[in-house]
Amino acid sequence: MGILQRSLGVIALAVLFVYGSPALASDDRARQPLADDFVIAIHGGGGVRKRDKMTKELEAAYRAALRQSLQAGYDILVAGGDSIAAVEAAVIVLEDSPLFNAGKGSSFNREGIHELDASIMDGRTANAGAVGVVQGVKNPITLARKIMEDTPHVMMAGEGARQFARSAGLELVAPHYFWTERKWKSLQRRLQQGTEYGRKPRQASIRDSGSSAWGTVGAVARDRYGNLAAATSTGGREGKLPGRIGDSPIIGAGTYAHNDTLAASSTGLGEYVIRVVSTKLMSDLMAFKGYSAQQAVKASMQRVVDMGGGVGVIAVDKGGEVVMRYSGRGMYRGFVREDGEFVTGIYEN
Amino acid sequence: MGILQRSLGVIALAVLFVYGSPALASDDRARQPLADDFVIAIHGGGGVRKRDKMTKELEAAYRAALRQSLQAGYDILVAGGDSIAAVEAAVIVLEDSPLFNAGKGSSFNREGIHELDASIMDGRTANAGAVGVVQGVKNPITLARKIMEDTPHVMMAGEGARQFARSAGLELVAPHYFWTERKWKSLQRRLQQGTEYGRKPRQASIRDSGSSAWGTVGAVARDRYGNLAAATSTGGREGKLPGRIGDSPIIGAGTYAHNDTLAASSTGLGEYVIRVVSTKLMSDLMAFKGYSAQQAVKASMQRVVDMGGGVGVIAVDKGGEVVMRYSGRGMYRGFVREDGEFVTGIYEN
Numbered sequence A, B: 001m002g003i004l005q006r007s008l009g010v011i012a013l014a015v016l017f018v019y020g021s022p023a024l025a026s027d028d029r030a031r032q033p034l035a036d037d038f039v040i041a042i043h044g045g046g047g048v049r050k051r052d053k054m055t056k057e058l059e060a061a062y063r064a065a066l067r068q069s070l071q072a073g074y075d076i077l078v079a080g081g082d083s084i085a086a087v088e089a090a091v092i093v094l095e096d097s098p099l100f101n102a103g104k105g106s107s108f109n110r111e112g113i114h115e116l117d118a119s120i121m122d123g124r125t126a127n128a129g130a131v132g133v134v135q136g137v138k139n140p141i142t143l144a145r146k147i148m149e150d151t152p153h154v155m156m157a158g159e160g161a162r163q164f165a166r167s168a169g170l171e172l173v174a175p176h177y178f179w180t181e182r183k184w185k186s187l188q189r190r191l192q193q194g195t196e197y198g199r200k201p202r203q204a205s206i207r208d209s210g211s212s213a214w215g216t217v218g219a220v221a222r223d224r225y226g227n228l229a230a231a232t233s234t235g236g237r238e239g240k241l242p243g244r245i246g247d248s249p250i251i252g253a254g255t256y257a258h259n260d261t262l263a264a265s266s267t268g269l270g271e272y273v274i275r276v277v278s279t280k281l282m283s284d285l286m287a288f289k290g291y292s293a294q295q296a297v298k299a300s301m302q303r304v305v306d307m308g309g310g311v312g313v314i315a316v317d318k319g320g321e322v323v324m325r326y327s328g329r330g331m332y333r334g335f336v337r338e339d340g341e342f343v344t345g346i347y348e349n
Helices: A003-012 A056-078 A083-096 A140-150 A158-167 A181-193 A270-276 A278-289 A293-307 B003-012 B056-078 B083-096 B140-150 B158-167 B181-193 B270-276 B278-289 B293-307
Strands: A015-017 A039-043 A116-122 A127-134 A155-157 A217-222 A228-234 A255-257 A262-268 A311-317 A322-326 A333-337 A343-345 B015-017 B039-043 B116-122 B127-134 B155-157 B217-222 B228-234 B255-257 B262-268 B311-317 B322-326 B333-337 B343-345
Touching: A039 A056, A039 A083, A039 A311, A039 A322, A056 A083, A056 A217, A056 A333, A056 A343, A083 A116, A083 A140, A083 A217, A083 A228, A116 A140, A116 A255, A127 A140, A127 A158, A127 B155, A127 B270, A140 A158, A140 A228, A155 A158, A155 B127, A158 B158, A217 A262, A217 A311, A228 A255, A228 A262, A255 A278, A262 A270, A262 A278, A262 A293, A270 A278, A270 A293, A270 B127, A278 A293, A278 A311, A278 B278, A293 A311, A293 A322, A322 A333, B039 B056, B039 B083, B039 B311, B039 B322, B056 B083, B056 B217, B056 B333, B056 B343, B083 B116, B083 B140, B083 B217, B083 B228, B116 B140, B116 B255, B127 B140, B127 B158, B140 B158, B140 B228, B155 B158, B217 B262, B217 B311, B228 B255, B228 B262, B255 B278, B262 B270, B262 B278, B262 B293, B270 B278, B270 B293, B278 B293, B278 B311, B293 B311, B293 B322, B322 B333
Parallel strands: A015 A322, A127 A155, B015 B322, B127 B155
Antiparallel strands: A039 A217, A039 A333, A116 A127, A116 A228, A217 A228, A255 A262, A262 A311, A311 A322, A333 A343, B039 B217, B039 B333, B116 B127, B116 B228, B217 B228, B255 B262, B262 B311, B311 B322, B333 B343
16 A cells, blocks of 8 residues: 555545435534555445334344444454455345345335345456346345356346356245335335336436335445445335346446445436446546545436436445435445444434 | 537537557548538447458448448438437347347357347437347347336346337247357357356457457437437347346446437447446546547547457547447448448448
């Protein structure tokens, strides 16, 4: 790690824990990371419950799950592991929880089936792996990593992706594994109301969508070697058409990582994020316009919001600055650095 | 169309017909487009046959197919039609030809199945549609457009995409429709040689791949109203794993269009193009660094080449400048403007 980079790490790197509001207002808190500090940040989706529907017990459960996810990443990073392993481990915990719209807790599509999307990217090598609309795979993020590491491909989808998961020895599960009462009831309400989808992208704004419509989980990390990585996983938009792929498995949309700029993971209505090529836009704003990670995330999110979409983002830059920002009422989120101080959040504090 | 835009159109806009070489050398020819000139450019893939395997009869057939594709787009544009309709029409002709790796002439995957990818993007609205690994749909580009216009989604894949195609009334075909002797023999050779795929992306360089490995078709256009559009369609990489999705249906990778910058369509080893987020990078280089379309295409392609991938690109910018560039031995290509002078090319002239 060069002197310059080290200095930047010490001088510039605030933890920017940006609390969103509809106007994307910010309220930054700063502290100094160590020079070779590692950091992992996670999100459990921007589609949080309304405050009046959040009990204390439920909030405690969410925070415990976020904490457990951070711990999984922390354990890897503190032992000198790579950022790519840390983000995978953190996402696996969120996929295995019924609380988030990914893995176990995934939303149903309009036919009552779970089709899962995920991707992972290594900022050191620009290697990437992604999976779309895969059924019956317990941990899509692990499948995405396997595609990255054990095939010549970046992205696989559908039945072929499941076949590959089987041949790679990944854990397969029956459809009932993904059945949760909350998601099932939510789908029934949506189908009754006829709000499973609008006819056009612009009609499917966040206003039409319940909280379960745009959950996603993700993790970004910087390891001790300065390498960045990002991972995103989702059950996708509730009531989606069979075969629909969102932004989560699209490199440059839901997930992007490059050591020269940032690692970022999005949550939101994926159709807008895809069209903005949102996370790649962040990286390019940093590379070509000299934006900070915070400025880049804000500018990219504004484009999604201007189109009518809701969006949340977590990002970490090469110096370890963390950005967590959302346009809705909250975002399940958290981060931890080398000091082991675990921070989790849901609403504006 | 504003005065400024009009002036830019007249002053700046050369036809940049860039002949590629391994070093991406350029040999530009310029002429002045009309102020409200329309233009459509197409490619039939960068994986062209070696010169000594190209007979006069075969070359004539390729040029005739390219001409027919351009004519389909031209007819729409000259009648005052939109760029989005023109690129779809041009790509349909290439999909229906057995000569190119898209639609009818698609490569087989390693199991002898055809799984097709396509996408389309409207630079005026940033609306986009994409389809991955769909089987049995005669014209994937039309399916991509249907997804854009008649669903709230951008991307669909696999069986769900086929179901939607059926419900939308698109023409479905049996597997034998896509069977061509040339592609079948090529797959057999590849399977015998064990070169159907390398273990890792970086080992799967263009050097390992025969000409049929990376064919793709695409079209970009600027209509009389200054609106840009891009479309890309492919059978994907020969010998690919079932379920593999390449760059063609990824918005920002194989296809991108925005009225403020350019419309671009890529051909090449998609795994590299995805990781570079190649066409979005071009757009951002123009928007944030002031690059011309030619400079932006060149810089983005260089990143793909530096990773070891082969790539070809066609692009048109808001003023009607056309860029056609490739890193391999040639690219099936062509363009036509309002004056009706049809230009087609395969190798360096």
